[in-house]
Amino acid sequence: MSTMYSSLFSKMFETPGGDISTVDKTTFGWLIHFRWVTALSMIFLISIAHGIFAVNISLLISALLVLLLIGSNIVFFLQLKRGDGRYFRLSSALMMFFDVGLLTILLMQISCALNPFIVLYIIYVFLGSLLLRPKCAFGLVVFTVVCYTDFFVFADPMVMDDAALRKLAEAGMMPPAEYMAAFTFYADNIEADLRSYILVLFTVFVVAIVIISFLVSRVRLSFEGQQKTIKELEKVKNRADKLATLATFAAGAAHEFATPLSTIAVASGEMLYHLREKGGSQDLIDDSRLIRDQVNRCKEILYQMSADAGAHLGENMETFKIRDLVGNILAYFHQGRQQNIIFSNQVEDLQFTMPMRTLMRTLRGVLKNAIEASEAGSPIFLSCTMNDTHVFFQVQDHGCGMDEQTRQRALDPIFTTKVPWKGRGLGLYLVQTMVERYGGDVVLESEEGIGTTVTMSFARNMVHSVLPAN
DSSP: OOHHHHHHHHHHHHGGGGGOOOOHHHHHHHHHHHHHHHHHHHHHHHIIIIIIOOOOOHHHHHHHHHHHHHHHHHHHHHEEETTTTGHHHHHHHHHHHHHHHHHHHHHHHHHHHHOOOOHHHHHHHEEEESSSOOHHHHHHHHHHHHHHHHHHHSBBOOOOOHHHHHHHTTTTTTOHHHHHHHHHHHHHHHHHHHHHHHHHHHHHHHHHHHHHHHHHHHHHHHHHHHHHHHHHHHHHHHHHHHHHHHHHHHHHHHHHHHHHHHHHHHHOOOHHHHHHHTOOOOOHHHHHHHHHHHHHHHHHHHHHHHHHGGGGOOOOOEEHHHHHHHHHHHHHHHHHHHEEEEEEOOSTOOEEEOOHHHHHHHHHHHHHHHHSSSSSSSSEEEEEEEEESSSEEEEEEEESSOOOOHHTTSSSTTOOOOOOGGOSHHHHHHHHHHHHHTTTOOOEEEETTEEEEEEEEHHHHTTTOOOOOO
16 A cells, blocks of 8 residues: 555656656755754744743744754655656655644744744745645645735734833833833834734735745746757757768768669679570579669669658649549559548648648558558558648558557668568658658557557648648
8 A cells, every 4th residue: 555655646746757857956955954944043032032021931842843854854865866867856755845834833822913923924835836746835824824914814913912021121222111002002002013914914925925836836837848859859860860870870871882783783684685695594584584683772772762852852842632643642543542541531632731742651651551560451540630730641550550669669770570571670760750841740559469650740831731722
């Protein structure tokens, strides 16, 4: 049971994504240092109230509160030293709720509504809004307002009993007798005015707590949003770097293999010519044709690698209709496979302006993957839809599907489940690279034994999609 609650609390207060951020660790350290200051402030407050103003407070309870604060802070300090960041957020929340409660108990003992140490409430709200998740920070704000309200309701406007007056007289701080007489005469009016002033102070204080909490929370969320954007940009940069590496590799491979492949192609052609002319055996003729075909295949692979790795960057922009695009893609497949591809056009005569061959190659590759993953004769569904901001191409099959591990790695470069001579592991990675260049994304949904759905989106403003007038 304790393990279950520990897991639950850790999920409530952990950093999104499961990582312990530098902000969490730094703020946790600040909070520990602030608690040492708070402990010293409490000791100073108790000393002033009891020693100088002779306020009737319980030294035993006050000392116990300070010791609880110091003891818990030692525990949290040791946690920080160990570097155990799994429960930084939970520990921070517990210590802030705990400190607000201790502060309220101590202030209620002194029972002075104008106590300057109520500013500690604001500091805890500020730190809570900075460190805790929004729901927990809101809970701290509510708890703080409730504690301060209780303190305000039960506190006197000003503590001034006989013992306190004696202390002031001994310290030479008492005003002349005539002033004290006037003060006593107008005491009721002064107390009423003071309560009105404290009520205004209470309202301003609560409003300040709420505003500070809201602003700090918004700043934190904005900061987290910027951090997320930076990470996404770093991902895009890493993908671009990988793509540049692939392009360099493809260009180098094409350069290195071009001469020997051309020599083999010429030699195999001459062999085939002489065998035909001099009546060579059919087996040798077939072997020569096989050599020539495999050389052409190697050239095609090198060309495709070069094209996929970045040749489309220099491709001319074209304006074309979606229906024409899909028609050209289907023409690539033989008649039997064409019949299995079911196209649903929900965008009518929508026009794109972008490199057409790049988009054709991308969709054709996804369709080819779907066909290879499905049984012979199984239908493949291709659809095109749009909303106000994006156009979507969706390819769905009912093939073998992917397990969770394969699905998570499917978009990685050089990852493939195919046999080496049937795939290079670049298809979906290059699809994602291309659609991201046009303001979109690739969403991959797959379940083992049921099938796979690949959804590609394109930002309409980046592909200049328009519906021509009828």
